[in-house]
Structure formats: structure tokens, C-alpha cells
Amino acid sequence: xxxxxxxxxxxxxxxxxxxxxxxxQQTQEQLSSGRRLNRPSDSPVDTVAAMQLRAEQxxxxxxxxxxxxxxxxxxxxxxxxxxTSTALNRVRQLTLAGANAxxxxxxxxxxxxxxxxxxxxxxxxxxxxxxxxxxxxGTQDVSAAxxxxxxxxxxxxxxVNRTVSSDQATxxxxxxxxxxxxxxxxLSDAADPTGAGVLARISAALRSGDAAGLQAGLADLDTAxxxxxxxxxxxGARTNRLxxxxxxxxxxxxxxxxxxxxxxxxxxAKTITDLTLQQTAYQAALGAAAKIVQPSLMDFLR
Amino acid sequence: MSxxxxxGLGARALQAAQRGLELSGQNISxxxxxxxxxxxxxxxxxxxxAVPALFSRSTGxxxxxxxxxxxxxxxxxxxxxxxxxxxxxxxxxxxxxTLGSVEAAFGEPSSTGLQAQMASFWNAWHDVxxxxxxxxxxxxxLEVATSLAGSFARTxxxxxxxxxxxxxxxxxxxxxxxxxxEDVAKLNDAIRAANASGTPSNELADQRDxxxxxxxxxxxxxxxxxxxxxxxxxxxxTPLVSxxxxxxxxxxxxxxxxxGTGPVTVSWAASGTPATLTGGSTQxxxxxxxxxxxxxxxxxxxxxxxxTGAVNSQQxxxxxxxxxxxxxxxxxxxxxxxxxxxxxxxxxxxxxxxxPAYDGDNATAMAGHLTDPAGPDASYRAMVVQLGVQxxxxxxxxxxxxxxxxxxxxxxxxxxxxxxxxxxxNLMTYQHAYEAAARFVSVIDSALDxxxxxxR
Numbered sequence: 001x002x003x004x005x006x007x008x009x010x011x012x013x014x015x016x017x018x019x020x021x022x023x024x025q026q027t028q029e030q031l032s033s034g035r036r037l038n039r040p041s042d043s044p045v046d047t048v049a050a051m052q053l054r055a056e057q058x059x060x061x062x063x064x065x066x067x068x069x070x071x072x073x074x075x076x077x078x079x080x081x082x083x084t085s086t087a088l089n090r091v092r093q094l095t096l097a098g099a100n101a102x103x104x105x106x107x108x109x110x111x112x113x114x115x116x117x118x119x120x121x122x123x124x125x126x127x128x129x130x131x132x133x134x135x136x137x138g139t140q141d142v143s144a145a146x147x148x149x150x151x152x153x154x155x156x157x158x159x160v161n162r163t164v165s166s167d168q169a170t171x172x173x174x175x176x177x178x179x180x181x182x183x184x185x186x187l188s189d190a191a192d193p194t195g196a197g198v199l200a201r202i203s204a205a206l207r208s209g210d211a212a213g214l215q216a217g218l219a220d221l222d223t224a225x226x227x228x229x230x231x232x233x234x235x236g237a238r239t240n241r242l243x244x245x246x247x248x249x250x251x252x253x254x255x256x257x258x259x260x261x262x263x264x265x266x267x268x269a270k271t272i273t274d275l276t277l278q279q280t281a282y283q284a285a286l287g288a289a290a291k292i293v294q295p296s297l298m299d300f301l302r
Numbered sequence: 303m304s305x306x307x308x309x310g311l312g313a314r315a316l317q318a319a320q321r322g323l324e325l326s327g328q329n330i331s332x333x334x335x336x337x338x339x340x341x342x343x344x345x346x347x348x349x350x351x352a353v354p355a356l357f358s359r360s361t362g363x364x365x366x367x368x369x370x371x372x373x374x375x376x377x378x379x380x381x382x383x384x385x386x387x388x389x390x391x392x393x394x395x396x397x398x399x400t401l402g403s404v405e406a407a408f409g410e411p412s413s414t415g416l417q418a419q420m421a422s423f424w425n426a427w428h429d430v431x432x433x434x435x436x437x438x439x440x441x442x443x444l445e446v447a448t449s450l451a452g453s454f455a456r457t458x459x460x461x462x463x464x465x466x467x468x469x470x471x472x473x474x475x476x477x478x479x480x481x482x483x484e485d486v487a488k489l490n491d492a493i494r495a496a497n498a499s500g501t502p503s504n505e506l507a508d509q510r511d512x513x514x515x516x517x518x519x520x521x522x523x524x525x526x527x528x529x530x531x532x533x534x535x536x537x538x539x540t541p542l543v544s545x546x547x548x549x550x551x552x553x554x555x556x557x558x559x560x561x562g563t564g565p566v567t568v569s570w571a572a573s574g575t576p577a578t579l580t581g582g583s584t585q586x587x588x589x590x591x592x593x594x595x596x597x598x599x600x601x602x603x604x605x606x607x608x609x610t611g612a613v614n615s616q617q618x619x620x621x622x623x624x625x626x627x628x629x630x631x632x633x634x635x636x637x638x639x640x641x642x643x644x645x646x647x648x649x650x651x652x653x654x655x656x657x658p659a660y661d662g663d664n665a666t667a668m669a670g671h672l673t674d675p676a677g678p679d680a681s682y683r684a685m686v687v688q689l690g691v692q693x694x695x696x697x698x699x700x701x702x703x704x705x706x707x708x709x710x711x712x713x714x715x716x717x718x719x720x721x722x723x724x725x726x727x728n729l730m731t732y733q734h735a736y737e738a739a740a741r742f743v744s745v746i747d748s749a750l751d752x753x754x755x756x757x758r
Binding site: 002003004005006007008011012015037039040041042043044047048050051052054055058059061062065066069131132133138139140141142156158160161162163166168172264296297298301 | 333334401402405406408410411413417418421422425428429431432433435436653655657658659660661662663666669670672673679683686687689690691692693694697708711712713715716717719720721722723726727730
């Protein structure tokens with residue numbers, strides 16, 4: 001049977017109080033930081049999950065920014081193409097009116113001047129920029145997609161891409177359209193001996209009263225207008241796709257945040273209950289210690 | 303047996319009771335002394351002459367009590383066990399503290415640690431990809447790169463500082479051990495002399511055993527009591543203190559990390575052979591200096607090297623703003639020496655197509671390293687998890703050793719510490735014995751008186 005002496009009693013009491021306080025301290029740390037996981041050794045398994053989730057969180061923040069930027073690109077292109085369609089409708093009206101033989105040279109001159117004006121307006125629209133980069137030049141590093149003097153296409157056929165999801169294969173979306181696909185022969189035509197585009201040809205035909213030229217120009221104009229419309233529908237489709245990726249991304253981001261909170265964060269109700277229980281246990285231990293350590297035989301001897 | 307001799311018997315009884323009272327007083331006054339073992343009176347009954355000889359006839363009655371001295375009550379086996387457990391507990395506690403400090407240096411998982419900073423760095427390349435021709439996102443990338451390199455260097459430097467602090471602590475501990483060993487040798491000498499001359503040595507023995515316990519805690523030393531009352535203290539089988547001779551330990555190796563040649567060693571100063579440490583805080587510190595901290599520093603260096611290599615080779619695969627192939631962004635051979643060597647924002651290689659085209663595909667490819675399963679982020683995560691597992695294991699081990707130490711101490715102190723209740727009871731016993739002996743003396747006195755008055 002082991003002897004129990006004041007020394008062993010007090011060291012046992014102190015050990016018990018210390019372990020009770022250590023538990024209390026841990027709960028208090030969790031409550032004040034709001035996290036269950038304050039260092040990797042608290043739970044190595046949860047640390048793996050927490051670090052991966054944090055990486056994913058950072059990634060989806062960035063992807064959201066990429067998507068926003070891509071949507072603005074597509075929006076700018078869409079607006080430019082709408083303006084183009086409106087201008088082309090007016091040119092069509094003028095062409096049809098010019099084909100009417102009752103027009104005199106002065107009226108035809110006026111119509112030709114208007115077509116010229118619409119052409120230079122269209123050139124400006126085709127050279128739309130977003131943040132200093134031409135929207136319709138592909139990835140070519142030029143200041144304008146179409147040469148202001150000749151209307152020749154100065155860009156390339158590559159597309160500007162944005163990374164919108166973490167999937168390596170399907171994560172990149174094109175957010176631009178090369179200018180030669182959108183505006184085809186409107187501003188300049190490689191098949192023409194002088195390189196003049198459809199609009200320039202229509203303007204010249206109006207001035208000279210060339211009816212056959214106007215007919216050919218009308219057919220070319222319709223083809224080009226069709227190209228603009230189909231480009232606009234491509235842009236619209238890409239915008240829809242980007243919007244749906246954005247919605248999915250937002251959902252995923254919410255799910256990741258919730259998961260991270262469940263892995264790292266405390267259950268507030270449970271932790272507060274634990275704290276209260278541990279405080280009660282600590283006070284009980286203190287009370288018991290006070291009762292045991294005091295009395296000895298000396299109290300009972302005379 | 304004459305009446306006069308009975309007076310001597312009475313006197314001896316009074317003396318014995320008085321010695322008993324004094325010894326209880328000694329125990330009571332030392333109830334809170336650390337390392338004190340309670341003492342008990344060693345008294346033996348005196349018989350009459352047991353060897354038959356010519357003039358040794360006796361009536362057969364005893365001759366009183368003889369007090370041979372005071373016994374120290376302690377259990378040698380429990381003491382040896384306590385030394386061992388003290389050593390392993392100190393080693394485990396040191397390991398736990400080391401890994402805790404390494405965890406604090408990394409500070410993961412958090413939004414300010416290296417993982418978050420690396421993610422910010424990769425994401426900054428996305429911004430360059432979104433706007434490859436303008437200068438602002440490029441400047442941003444270089445800024446983030448600079449702060450990332452600074453974080454790597456700072457973390458590495460913190461670990462180096464921890465190494466240097468532990469090294470200093472090791473030197474101080476070994477110096478203290480050498481001094482304590484010398485003190486034990488001196489006490490051994492004094493105890494041997496006292497035992498030879500028959501003077502009491504219990505208090506000296508208590509002091510010496512306390513010092514041996516401290517040696518156990520520092521170097522995992524174990525003591526064995528010899529025939530003449532001296533203690534032989536051994537470390538890993540080799541004697542540290544033998545009789546009145548004390549050996550010394552020495553610490554060798556570099557004092558800064560990294561630096562110097564060879565690892566840190568603890569060896570015997572006289573012969574230079576390495577000491578076999580089986581426990582103690584020195585063992586814990588030595589492990590930290592040779593294995594734990596250098597391991598994590600080199601793991602951090604590996605991550606830094608992977609990052610540097612990935613970024614520089616991706617940079618070389620693209621074209622910068624001037625149309626040339628991208629130059630290296632990071633320089634340095636380790637995490638501590640990691641710097642940003644690219645200062646011109648125009649040098650950021652965003653495009654994968656040569657001029658005149660300029661897309662942002664190279665920057666997108668660079669940003670894609672965030673999710674690379676063989677990339678620096680994945681290596682860093684693996685290292686942090688390994689740290690967590692090691693630290694958790696060390697904490698558990700330290701907890702187990704704490705419990706064991708408490709149990710062993712409780713058993714050991716149960717045998718050797720003073721119980722005030724017991725001392726009170728002993729006081730009463732010896733008080734009654736004294737009263738009874740005094741009564742005996744007065745009875746003999748009145749018997750003698752009657753004898754004197756008989757022949758009037």
C-alpha cells in the first residue's frame with residue numbers, strides 16, 4: 001500500500017489542476033480565435049483539407065475577376081457590332097435609293113458623301129478599344145485593328161482568351177472576334193484590284209451612277225451584313241456561356257467557404273458549452289483540493 | 303544486575319526517547335524540503351553478554367536500548383526508475399517544444415502564410431494575362447514576387463535563429479551538467495569519509511541524490527549506489543561520476559546554421575568519443591539541431607527551388623514586352639538567399655507568341671502552376687502536413703511521459719516523503735516512552751532510597 005503524504009497529495013492536486021487548466025486554455029484559444037485549427041498539429045488530416053480549400057478559394061476569386069473582364073470584352077464587341085448593323089441598314093437604304101434611275105448627280109453625290117461618312121464611322125467602331133487594346137485586332141500588338149487610311153486589317157486571326165475555370169482542357173474561353181471575320185469585306189477587300197471595300201465601292205458607284213456596280217455592291221453588302229449578324233450571335237452565345245460559368249463559379253465558391261468554415265471553424269454552441277463545463281469542473285477541483293489539503297492530525301491533538 | 307546498573311538502563315531509555323523526539327522534529331522541520339527522505343530511528347535492544355567467558359555471568363535481563371543512528375527511508379529501485387523516466391520525459395518535452403516553434407515559424411493554415419502568398423503570386427499572373435500590354439499588372443507581379451521572396455527568406459531566417467538559440471541552450475546545459483557532476487563527486491567524497499568515520503551523512507546523501515536526479519533530467523544519467531555509499535553516475539554506460547572523480551562532456555560542431563563542417567556532437571571531453579545519450583533534454587536538443595530543424599530548412603529550400611525553377615523556365619518560354627525571351631525572375635540558391643532579379647516590369651514574359659502578336663497565354667500558363675500537382679504549392683502542403691503529424695506525435699508522446707513521470711514520482715515520494723500525521727503519532731509515542739522511562743528512573747531511585755534506609 002503506498003503511503004500518502006502531504007507532498008504526494010499536493011503534487012497530485014497540482015497535476016489535476018494543471019490538466020484541467022490546460023483543457024480550459026485550449027477551449028479559450030478556440031473561442032477567441034474562432035478557429036478549431038490553430039496550428040497543423042491540432043489536426044493534420046484537417047490541415048490538408050483546409051489548405052486545399054484555401055487554395056481553391058483564392059483560385060475562384062481570381063477566376064471571377066477573369067470572368068468579369070471577359071464579359072466586358074464581349075459586351076464591348078457586342079455594342080460595336082450592333083452599331084455596325086445599324087450603319088449597314090442605312091447604307092442599304094441609300095444603295096436602294098441610289099439604284100433608282102430618277103436621281104440626279106447632286107442627289108447621288110449627297111448619298112455617296114453619306115456613305116463615305118458611314119464608312120469612316122464604321123472604321124472608328126471597328127477600331128474600338130478596351131483598356132487601350134483594340135477589341136477586333138486579335139492578339140496583334142497594334143494600336144488600331146484597321147488601318148485608318150486604307151481600312152486594311154492590321155490584326156491577326158488569334159483570339160484573346162480568358163481562363164474561366166480550373167479545368168485545363170475546357171477552362172479557356174475566347175472573348176474576342178478577329179476583325180476580318182466580323183467586318184469581312186466592308187472596309188477593305190483583298191479581291192478588289194484597288195483593295196477598296198464594299199462601302200467604298202458603293203460610294204464610287206453612287207457617284208458615277210453605275211447601276212450594275214450598285215447591284216453588285218448591294219449583293220456584297222448583304223453578304224457582309226450577314227457576316228456581322230452571325231458574328232454578333234457568336235458573341236451572344238459566348239456571353240451566355242460566360243454568364244453560366246460565372247453562376248456555377250459563385251455556387252462553388254459558396255460551397256468551398258462553407259466547407260472551409262466547417263473544417264477550420266468552431267461550433268460556437270458546442271465550444272461555449274465545453275467552456276462552461278470545464279470551468280465548473282475546475283472550480284470543483286479547486287474546492288476539493290481546499291478540503292483535502294487542510295486537515296491533519298494536529299487539529300485533533302490537544 | 304545491580305540497582306545502580308538499572309539507573310544506567312533508565313538513562314539510556316531516556317536518551318533513546320529524546321533522540322526519537324529530535325528525529326521527529328528533524329522530519330517535521332524538513333517536510334517541505336525538496337529531495338528530503340524521512341529518517342527513522344534505528345534502535346536495537348541490548349542483550350546481556352552472549353558469549354560465555356570466565357567472568358561474564360549475568361542474570362539474563364537485557365541491558366536497555368542502543369541507538370545505532372538514523373535510517374534514511376527511500377526505495378533505491380524507485381529512485382533509479384525516476385531518473386530514467388525523468389530523462390525520457392525531458393527529451394519528449396524538448397522535442398514537443400522544438401516542433402511547436404517550427405510550426406509557429408510557418409504559421410499555417412492561415413491567410414498570411416506562405417501558401418496564401420504563393421497563391422497571390424500565381425493569381426497576379428492572371429491579371430497580366432488579362433491585360434498583357436499595360437504596365438500596371440506587370441509592376442504588381444514584381445511587387446508580389448518581391449514580398450514572396452522576402453517571406454521565404456524570413457521564414458528560413460527564423461528557423462536559423464531557432465537553431466542558434468537551441469545550440470546556445472545546449473552549450474549552457476552541458477556546462478551546467480559538468481558543474482553538477484563535479485558537485486556530485488565532492489559529495490561522494492564527503493559521504494565516503496563520513497561513513498568511514500561513522501558520522502551521519504543522511505543530509506549529504508539527500509543533496510547528492512537530488513543532484514543525480516537533475517543529471518537524469520539533463521543527460522539521461524542513471525545512478526547506482528555502491529558499497530561504500532557513493533553513487534556511480536553513468537551516461538549511456540560510460541561513467542560520468544565514479545567515486546570522487548567526475549568526467550566532463552563537451553559540445554562540438556558549428557554554432558550557426560548553416561555553417562561549419564559536420565554536425566553538432568556531444569562527446570566526452572577527455573577522450574573525444576561521442577556520448578551515447580539515452581534521454582534528457584540534451585538528447586532532445588541534439589535531435590533538434592541535427593535532424594529536425596535542418597530537415598525543415600532543407601524542405602523549405604526545396605520548395606523555394608521548385609518555385610524558382612518553375613517560374614524561370616516558364617518565363618523563358620515566353621516573350622517580354624521588348625520582344626525578347628523572358629529573363630529569370632527569381633535568383634538565389636536557397637530559401638534564405640531568394641531574391642527577385644528582374645527589376646524592369648517590361649521584362650515580364652506574358653506572351654507565348656512572338657511579336658508582332660502579343661497574347662497573354664504565357665502568363666496564363668504561369669498562373670496555372672497554382673494547381674500543378676507536382677508544383678511548389680503541392681510540395682509545400684505536403685511539408686506542412688508532415689510537420690503537423692510530427693508535432694502531434696511529439697505532443698502525444700510528451701503527454702504520455704508526463705503521466706508516467708507523475709506516477710513514478712508519486713510512488714517514490716510516497717516512500718520517502720514526510721507524513722505529518724505519522725510524525726505526530728511518533729511524537730506521542732516517544733513522549734510516552736520518555737514519561738515511562740522517567741517514571742522508571744524515579745522508581746529505581748525510590749528503590750535505592752529504600753535500600754539505603756534498610757541498613758540504618
